[in-house]
Structures are given as C-alpha cells and as structure tokens.
Amino acid sequence: MKEYQMQLNDEIVxxxxxxxxxxxxxMRVRDGLLVISAPYGTPQKYIEMMIYTYRQRLLDQIHAYQPYFQYAENGFVLIFNQRYHLVIRDVGIKRCQFHGTDLYVYHHDIQSCVEKECQRLLREYIEERVIHYLAHDFDLDMPHIDIKKYKSRWGSCYYKEQRISFHLGLIHLDKELIDYVIVHELCHFIYHDHSALFYREIAKRLPNYQQLQRRLKGKHT
Incomplete structure (x- = not known):
C-alpha cells in the first residue's frame, strides 16, 4: 500500500x-480517507482518471465523515447518537460511569473500557427490541445474539444456527437506525436473500424503511 496525492477541485486529496x-x-472512503484497490498492472494515470470522474461523490463522502469517538483525555464517544465527553480517572478499575453528558472512565485503557460499556448498552438495547419485535411482528423463537466488530457490515443472520450478529459500531447511531438493522436481520429468518419479497417483509414492520436505509448508507462502519 502506498499513499499519493492529487488535486480534486480546489483541494489536495x-x-x-x-x-x-x-x-x-x-474506490471507497474509509474513516474519511480515500482507499483504492486496483488489479495488478493498472496504470496510476487510469486510476487517477477514475478518481477525477467520480470526484464530487468522493469529496462529498470525505467531507461527510464524522468520527464516532476519540479515545483520549477530554475526548468523546457517541452513544445512541448522543455525544459524551470522556473524563479519565485512572484507579485501575475497568469501569465507566455516566454523569450527565460526561462519561467517567476509571482505567488507563480507555478504548477497551469504553467499548466494554458500549457492548453492554448495545446488547441490552438489542435484546429488548428483539423481544418486542418477536412479540408483535414475528412468529419466531428468540435467537442467540452476538455483538462483534465488523469492517463493512452492520449485522448478519445465521438462520441455520438460530443466531444473529450485530456490529458494535451500531452503538454510535440513533436508535431508529439500530431498529432498522434489527428488523432487517430478523426478516432474514423468513427470506434468506435480498429479494423483493424480503423487503416487503421489512415494509410490513417499517413502512419508512427506504428512508432509514438511505440514512444508514450515509454512515460508516
């Protein structure tokens, strides 16, 4: 992997x-950075021509990037789309505690401490919502729920194993978008593909799913 620069409109990217x-x-924008994968032997001139062709879309994605966290003293983390200021009080205990819009972290390993709390909160919310949807909208047994880190997906359904897995990064989004991902994965127990019938099942539960889908596509994993 190598880094290069080129001018797009009035800025150097x-x-x-x-x-x-x-x-x-x-071509994709990851964490606000333009990342290109190309077949061996592709001329750099051709690659930069493609970047220039799609420059406005790529620039829009770069400018739209907003980090979900900064794990440092006086940093922050978004939890359910609410920004919390990090206050570090290292007493050697891997625990966090909320005080208004401050999140106190009692350990020097800020990231693992905050992520542990985020995983707890996300699991609690997802289990509560899955139980709700199963009671009102699905004739399904309670699946096993996993919380993991993914690079390019929000969730996965393993219908043969009666299991669904969710990306830990969902904790940074608002609850309406998390609910869309929950319903999306639960509908995979009914249809295992992304056919029109599958999306019809989503529409029965979330009539505005297309709007939610567009919003979710604007978020980075």
Whole structure:
C-alpha cells in the first residue's frame, strides 16, 4: 500500500493505493480517507482518471465523515447518537460511569473500557427490541445474539444456527437506525436473500424503511 496525492477541485486529496488480484478498480472512503484497490498492472494515470470522474461523490463522502469517538483525555464517544465527553480517572478499575453528558472512565485503557460499556448498552438495547419485535411482528423463537466488530457490515443472520450478529459500531447511531438493522436481520429468518419479497417483509414492520436505509448508507462502519 502506498499513499499519493492529487488535486480534486480546489483541494489536495490523499489516497491509499493497493494492488490486488481483482478484476476492477474499487474506490471507497474509509474513516474519511480515500482507499483504492486496483488489479495488478493498472496504470496510476487510469486510476487517477477514475478518481477525477467520480470526484464530487468522493469529496462529498470525505467531507461527510464524522468520527464516532476519540479515545483520549477530554475526548468523546457517541452513544445512541448522543455525544459524551470522556473524563479519565485512572484507579485501575475497568469501569465507566455516566454523569450527565460526561462519561467517567476509571482505567488507563480507555478504548477497551469504553467499548466494554458500549457492548453492554448495545446488547441490552438489542435484546429488548428483539423481544418486542418477536412479540408483535414475528412468529419466531428468540435467537442467540452476538455483538462483534465488523469492517463493512452492520449485522448478519445465521438462520441455520438460530443466531444473529450485530456490529458494535451500531452503538454510535440513533436508535431508529439500530431498529432498522434489527428488523432487517430478523426478516432474514423468513427470506434468506435480498429479494423483493424480503423487503416487503421489512415494509410490513417499517413502512419508512427506504428512508432509514438511505440514512444508514450515509454512515460508516
């Protein structure tokens, strides 16, 4: 992987380029940085021509990027789309405590401490909402729920194992979007693909799912 710079409109943009055994050039914005994967032998001139062609869309994604956290003294974390200021009080205990919009962290390992609290809060919320949806909208047994870190997905349904898995990063989003992901994964127990019938099942529970889907696509994992 190498980094290069080029001018797009009136600004200099840095992009990371990696050559791989793939067929086509892939462009995406990850954590506010333009990341390019290209087949071996692809000329850099061709890659930059593609970047320039899609410059406005890429710039919009770069500018729209907002971090969900900054794990440091006087940093912050978004929890259910609410910003909490981090106050570090290292007493060697891996525990966090909320005081208004402050989140006190009682350990020097800020990230693992905050993520542990985020996992607890997210699991609690998801289990509560899954129970709600099963009682009102689905004829299903309670699935096993996992909370994991994913790079490019919000959730997964393992219907043969009666299990659903959710990305820990959901904790940073508002609850309406989390509910969309929950319903999406529960509907995979009915239809295992992304067919029109599958989305019809989502629409029965969330008539505004297309609006929620568009909002979710604007978020980074």
């Amino acid at each position: 840095t992009y990371q380029l990696t050559y791989k055994h793939i067929k086509n050039v892939r």
